[in-house]
Amino acid sequence: MNIHVAGENALIIYFGEKTDPKISAQVQQAVALLSMALKNNLIDLVPSYASLLVVFDPLRCDHLAVRKVIRETLQAISSENDRPNEGKVVELPVYYSLESGPDLAAISERTGLSHDEIIAIHQQGEYRVYAIGFAPGFAYLGEVDERIASPRLSTPRLKVPRGAVGIADRQTAVYPAMSPGGWNLIGLCPERMFNPDSQPTMPVQVGDRVKFKAISREQFLALGGLLKGEVA
Amino acid sequence: MSANNSTLGFAVLKPGFLTLITDRGRFGYHRIGLTSGGPVDPTAARWANRLLGNDENASLLEASFGGLSLEAQVDTAFVVTGATVPLKINGLDAEMWRSHAIKAGDKIDLGFASEACRSYLAVAGGFNIGAEFGSSTTVVRESIGGLNGDKLSAGDVLSCATHTNHPLNILPEVSRPTYTGDITLKVIPGYQQHCFSRFQQRQFFSSEYEVSDRCDRMGYRLTGAEIRPSIDGILSEGICLGAIQVPADGQPIVLLNDRQTIGGYPKIGSVVSLDVARLGQCLPGAKISFEPVTIDCAHNALCLAESQFYRANVVSL
Numbered sequence: 410m411n412i413h414v415a416g417e418n419a420l421i422i423y424f425g426e427k428t429d430p431k432i433s434a435q436v437q438q439a440v441a442l443l444s445m446a447l448k449n450n451l452i453d454l455v456p457s458y459a460s461l462l463v464v465f466d467p468l469r470c471d472h473l474a475v476r477k478v479i480r481e482t483l484q485a486i487s488s489e490n491d492r493p494n495e496g497k498v499v500e501l502p503v504y505y506s507l508e509s510g511p512d513l514a515a516i517s518e519r520t521g522l523s524h525d526e527i528i529a530i531h532q533q534g535e536y537r538v539y540a541i542g543f544a545p546g547f548a549y550l551g552e553v554d555e556r557i558a559s560p561r562l563s564t565p566r567l568k569v570p571r572g573a574v575g576i577a578d579r580q581t582a583v584y585p586a587m588s589p590g591g592w593n594l595i596g597l598c599p600e601r602m603f604n605p606d607s608q609p610t611m612p613v614q615v616g617d618r619v620k621f622k623a624i625s626r627e628q629f630l631a632l633g634g635l636l637k638g639e640v641a
Numbered sequence: 642m643s644a645n646n647s648t649l650g651f652a653v654l655k656p657g658f659l660t661l662i663t664d665r666g667r668f669g670y671h672r673i674g675l676t677s678g679g680p681v682d683p684t685a686a687r688w689a690n691r692l693l694g695n696d697e698n699a700s701l702l703e704a705s706f707g708g709l710s711l712e713a714q715v716d717t718a719f720v721v722t723g724a725t726v727p728l729k730i731n732g733l734d735a736e737m738w739r740s741h742a743i744k745a746g747d748k749i750d751l752g753f754a755s756e757a758c759r760s761y762l763a764v765a766g767g768f769n770i771g772a773e774f775g776s777s778t779t780v781v782r783e784s785i786g787g788l789n790g791d792k793l794s795a796g797d798v799l800s801c802a803t804h805t806n807h808p809l810n811i812l813p814e815v816s817r818p819t820y821t822g823d824i825t826l827k828v829i830p831g832y833q834q835h836c837f838s839r840f841q842q843r844q845f846f847s848s849e850y851e852v853s854d855r856c857d858r859m860g861y862r863l864t865g866a867e868i869r870p871s872i873d874g875i876l877s878e879g880i881c882l883g884a885i886q887v888p889a890d891g892q893p894i895v896l897l898n899d900r901q902t903i904g905g906y907p908k909i910g911s912v913v914s915l916d917v918a919r920l921g922q923c924l925p926g927a928k929i930s931f932e933p934v935t936i937d938c939a940h941n942a943l944c945l946a947e948s949q950f951y952r953a954n955v956v957s958l
Contacts, residue, residue, distance in 0.1 A: 414831035416911030417939045419881035421832065426876065440672075455671045455879025457903050462879025464671075467943055472936050540877055542903030545674040545783050549877070586784070603673070605773060605785065611673055 410483060412476055418452070418467040420475055422483070425459040428551050428579075430537055432459045434495070437616040438486050446482040450475065456615050457540040458549075496617035498535070501583065503574050503596040503621045504629035505531070509636065510574065510595035516559050528623060530554045531574075531595060536581060536619045546585030546603020546611050550619050553579045565591030572597045572634065574621070585611075599624075599634030649714040649745075650768065650801040653793050657708035657751065662768060662787035662799070664698045667776035671879065671902045678778035678786065679898050681858060681921035682759050683914075684818060684950065685723035689763035692720045692740050692810045692955060699767025700777040702793070704760045705858075709751040711762075713743045714798070718807035723760040724820055724922055727752030739811035739958065740765075757820035757922040765804035780899055782859065809958040816953040823928040826895075826916040828885065829936050832908035836870040837887075844868055845909060846931050850893065854925040858899040861920055863929060867891030870907040877905040883912035897921055913939045915946055 415421040422439065425432035436456045443454065443463060450470045455462035465475045505528040507513055513524045520527070536550035543549075558579045566589065569575070573584040575592025584590060585603035598621075603611055613619060624632070653660075663686070666679025680686035680703050690699050702709070707726040720740040721728050728735045729750040735741055737760075743749070751760060770777040770787065779787030788797055830842070837845070850865035868891050880886070884896045886906035895912055898921075912920065913934070920929065934942075 414829060414936050415879070416829060416831065416881040416883055417913045417936065417943065419879075419911070421879065428876065452668050453671045453677070455902055457878045458876045460876070460878040462671075462881060464881060467940055468947060471940050540903055541672065541674045542877065543674065543901055545785065547674055615672065 410486070412479060414472065415462055419462055419464045420472060420479070422461045422463065422479060423459060424461070428458050428539060433537060433539055433616065435486050436461050437495070439483055440615075442482045442486070443479065446478050447475065455542070457542070496538070496614070498618045498620060499613050500620045500622050501598050501600055501612075502624040502628070502632060503598050504626055504634060505596035505623055506626065508626075509597035509629070512559075512562075512593035513595050516557060516576070516593055516595070519559070520556060522556065527557050527595065530557050531576075531581070532621050532623060534620075538613050538615050538617045538619065541611070541615055544585060544588055548582060548602065548611070548613055548619075550581045551579055553581050555579065559593040561591040562593065565589055569594065570597065570635070571601070572599060574598055597629065597634055597636070599629050599632035648798070648800060651711040651713055651764070651799045653710075653795055653797040653799065654712055654748070655708060655710040656793040656795055656797070657704050657706065659705040660709050660793040661703050661779040661781070662700055662770050662793070663703050663778040664700050664776055666778050666898065667774055667780075667786070670774045674902055675774055675783060675785065676780055676899050676902055677882070678776065678780045680759070680761065681898055682723055682761070682918040684918060684946075685759070686761045687950065688738070688812060689720050689722040689761040690767070692722070692738070692812060693718060693763055693765045694808060694810075695763060695765070695767050699763065700770045701761055701763035701767065702799075704751055704762060706758050707751045707753040707760060709762070709793075711749045711799075713747045713749070714745050715801065715803040716742075716744050717801060717804045718742050718765040718809060719749065719762060721751065721760055721762050724754040724757035726754045726760050736811075738817050740807070740809045742807065742809060758924055759922055764801045765807045766802045769800040769802070782899060810955045811958055812953070812955055820922050823930075824916070824919050824923070825930045825932050826920060827913045827934045827939060827942070828910045828931045829913060829939050830910040830933050832884065832910060833870060833872070833875060834909055836872050836907050837868065837909050838871065841868045841870070842909070845893070846933055848930070850929045852920075852923050852925050852927045852929060856923075856925060858897055858921075860894045860896045860900060861923070862892060862894045864892055868893065868909070870909075872907055874905045875907055877903045880904050880908070881911055882914060883917040884908050885910055885912065895920055913942065915942065
């Protein structure tokens with residue numbers, strides 16, 4: 410564990426340097442422990458793949474005091490006593506097709522796999538939520554089987570629909586809202602990944618695991634899914 | 642004396658280029674990807690609320706580049722602080738940095754800002770705007786906060802209470818922030834600082850940069866001497882206010898209030914918050930340079946500024 414200065418009121422804790430469920434589990438433990446230990450001195454926490462940004466209130470404490478709390482609180486965390494699979498498993502339905510996932514064609518061409526094979530491989534994985542960011546509710550899921558890992562589009566789309574399921578390198582995600590985006594789209598998920606009016610706001614949090622399950626066009630529409638750029 | 646009337650307040654006649662409802666900002670929601678938002682120049686925003694005796698977190702308006710016209714529907718008091726804009730009440734010149742009584746039917750006009758870009762307009766008691774995720778601050782990119790998550794439009798009504806005989810105050814000129822001149826931003830080296838060679842760091846801290854026209858509440862992209870880290874990217878990680886990221890083109894971007902919460906570009910350090918506010922007041926073409934400071938010096942400067950804010954005397958009118 411390394412603690413670096415990030416800014417005037419922020420320290421960043423590094424638990425490792427790679428995408429790894431064990432490292433991610435340490436980040437999760439640290440979030441829980443530091444939320445309690447830092448109390449009112451804490452403004453915000455940003456967990457990510459292998460790091461945790463700790464934003465503190467600089468009018469209540471300084472970086473030395475925060476470092477001390479971090480060291481004392483996190484000394485118990487090690488890779489030994491991790492339970493990397495503590496989070497819940499969430500199943501997300503996906504309507505995979507060329508109609509809902511236009512980049513199936515390009516992935517198929519590049520990899521030589523059929524559309525059905527790509528869809529099957531994507532569903533086989535159980536993906537960990539490593540980070541949430543980029544946009545509200547955008548969950549970075551990993552890691553995708555190397556056979557279907559795909560580089561980002563060289564020209565990002567100006568509009569990716571809400572619910573689009575994409576792949577970028579060895580990550581996959583469901584777009585929580587319509588936005589620009591450069592991920593390879595392979596399907597649409599009718600479930601909302603971010604809904605400010607519901608509680609909880611998101612079906613997943615960092616540390617949870619996600620499984621995808623193929624559904625038909627009819628099931629997708631019955632679940633409230635929208636096609637052809639319709640926006641609710 | 643105050644009275645509540647939930648539907649009346651101020652009608653927006655002209656929204657200006659980019660006028661946003663904001664409070665101090667949204668905190669505690671980075672975990673679901675929500676940024677902090679809040680006023681780019683928190684000191685000017687705090688003065689606006691203080692000159693009216695408001696809570697520090699009261700909702701007010703941030704007008705970027707001016708051009709805002711409002712019509713009062715209630716009797717109350719208001720103030721404008723921040724970047725200098727021609728301010729008129731019913732067509733007559735009025736002073737910034739002092740609160741003014743205003744009656745239903747009166748019209749307020751903010752002209753266009755020329756030297757700096759963000760002005761703040763507050764009303765007695767604050768605007769009544771419901772909080773979303775604990776804050777009224779508008780983040781347009783997220784469609785969250787304010788009125789329907791968007792900037793002001795003509796025809797919007799900003800609800801606020803009636804306040805008659807509200808005490809009026811002025812901030813003496815000597816205590817007002819100034820927004821002119823080229824600026825040097827204090828930077829706390831950190832994050833991937835070690836991935837920038839000594840030469841690259843010297844280049845960064847000794848060069849002059851210019852604010853490009855790609856600058857907004859998310860980040861200010863600068864142009865000038867290219868700097869090159871020894872790595873192309875990093876595993877995505879949390880980004881704090883003022884972080885300076887260096888993408889492949891070697892041109893630094895300073896991240897502001899509406900920044901994305903995580904990102905994968907190498908960062909050389911972070912601009913201190915007082916200077917993020919100064920940068921955020923700059924218009925394209927402004928000349929910027931950087932100087933390194935320790936986190937301890939930055940902490941001292943912040944505490945001193947806080948003490949000065951509270952010690953500055955407001956004069957009753």
